[in-house]
Amino acid sequence: MADKDKTIEQIFGELDEILEKLESPDTPLEESFAQYEAGMKLVKACGEKIDKVEKKIIVLQGGNEGDVTD
Numbered sequence: 001m002a003d004k005d006k007t008i009e010q011i012f013g014e015l016d017e018i019l020e021k022l023e024s025p026d027t028p029l030e031e032s033f034a035q036y037e038a039g040m041k042l043v044k045a046c047g048e049k050i051d052k053v054e055k056k057i058i059v060l061q062g063g064n065e066g067d068v069t070d
Contacts, residue, residue, distance in 0.1 A: 003045035
């Protein structure tokens, strides 16, 4: 399943697994780099999904992105 097809919850689950591997002292350096790269791709995919949800919420509220305040 491609990262873009995963739910945010699935992505968080995979990120948790990657963190466990990265925190393990038994993980070889090469595998750590591969896990880091995979994690960064998941973070990017998750960020894109969150952005889409945020934009949908703005549309549902009847505003545009410029109307959002902190």
